[in-house]
Amino acid sequence: MAAKHVAVGLDAGGSKTSLLAQCDDRSGRIERRGPPANPQRSGLEESAGILGALVQEVVRSRQPVEHLSVCAGVAGAGRASEQKVIATRLRRALTDEALSVDVQVVHDASIALDAAFGSESGLVVIAGTGSVVFGRATDGTTQRAGGWGHLLGDAGSGYAIGRAGLRAVAEAFDGGAETALRPRLGDRYGIDTREALIHRVYQEEIAIQDVAPMVIDAAEDGDAVASDILATQTAELAQQVEWLLAQIHDIAPRTALLGGMLQNQGYAQRLHRTLRDSFPDWSIERLQREPAVGALRRARRQVA
Template sequence: MSENHFFAGLDAGGSKTLLLAECEACPERIDRHGPAANPQRVGMDQSVQVLSTLVRKTLRSQRPVDQLSVCAGVAGAGRPDEQQALADRLRRKLRDDAKSVAVEVVHDAYIALDAAFGSESGLVVIAGTGSVVLARTRAGTAHRVGGWGHLLGDPGSGYAMGQAGLRAVAEAFDGGADTTLRPRIAREYGVDERAALLHWVYRDRPPLQDVAPLVIEASADGDAVATDILTSQVAELVRQVEWLLRETDDVAPRIALLGGMLQNEHYAAALRRALVDQIPDWSVEVLRHEPAVGALRRARRLDE
């Protein structure tokens, strides 16, 4: 009887977690969704719980499993010690679900590289809840710029765009430039005066990345303030690409764009234009694969 080898790749971003899985006995690829698992935001215990629960729920219909190979790309797990700690705890959680368990945890930017280019060279720009720029050289060395999180960086991200949009609304209340963001926020969230904005932001603490689509929508409709926000945020993200390319000239001249923000065509077009203007000899494409595809590819390589 042949062994049942189960492969799972997880993309644990700032807003949600996606699992993709395959096995010899599976008629088709399996996908599941779960809550966010960034350990910097939800804590290590909750991160391990989210990841292990997704894997174990997926395994229920596939038992018995002889070999289990899991790769998780986790936002907020940028240091090797954090990655090792997560991998060790996840392995312990799953040790009774298969005869043999292999687990790898990497920063979520690395699975994006694998989704875009496999194990080959290239550069990815990720703009989701957060943002980061990552490249793999032809020699196989990784270089990263950004990924500092919403308190220190993440230009061009959903959080940064939403925060800038709300700042613009606050400035409009103070007599600054008028913007359609003000009535858009009022319609969407019922925030139509100064006191309501203060209460909503500081007491209710909404996920600011949820405001980003309103900023992009306003820009697409010609709002000057929103367009300035989009242009400046995109420019800061492109500047990080330029910083990375100063470090090395050994990257294949191709850029893949991915992340939740790139699902918006207006945002994607603005970022692509800015990159082409600054790096005209490079190809720039929006990646249509989920980053979890890269995690699944890495899971399949764990036993090689």
């Protein structure tokens, strides 16, 4: 079935890639799912290849296509240089799929903001394996806080909370505050000695973010150490919102929350409460649309 214009939005994350597309007749959306395409893990070349293959799958069933517009929000591609490389390689891969091809690659927080508020002002807080705060002022100016990766930051993320939980267990082995996390790690991972902890973390490379739900559950059950970790991490994420607001002015007082950590109800409630205490006059809601919606909106604007 031929289409004069095809708009494609991509949300490329660390766990999967989501595609939403729409043809010029607006007769319904096309959805696809693919493997993760974070360039920090797979490399720029493979990231572009994954995105290109998904787009080709959609477009080739609708030939001939006059104009193809693509917007990809790519986790792990926060720098303009990375975005340019992926965009160039993706455009090259799609050259033969349409008479004209327009490709835009942006940070995944940018498409989340578009999914939440369109092109209008607002702020998003993303808390998944990593974390970032991203906002847009009423004049279109954007600003980011966080998003430094697991070595330098990612406050309130699954990685940061899991790492803090493992550190608390290490401190307990050294004679520090006792915590329910120690027997929980023993039951889940067989970590019952300091040697076992070192082995699992350094030799077997435990998925540190997978420890985060254990910390949240322990906090919900009243463990003081786990509760302090959760309070500290969500407070640091709220601090990043404050830092962002100090740098960008005239922003609509509304925040959308998203990310894998928000799937945990205990974490979602704690983060919402922390942000509400810090910003009592703001609207704070969970994002009700998937970020790929924001990428599709941007792709449509490229067509217009």
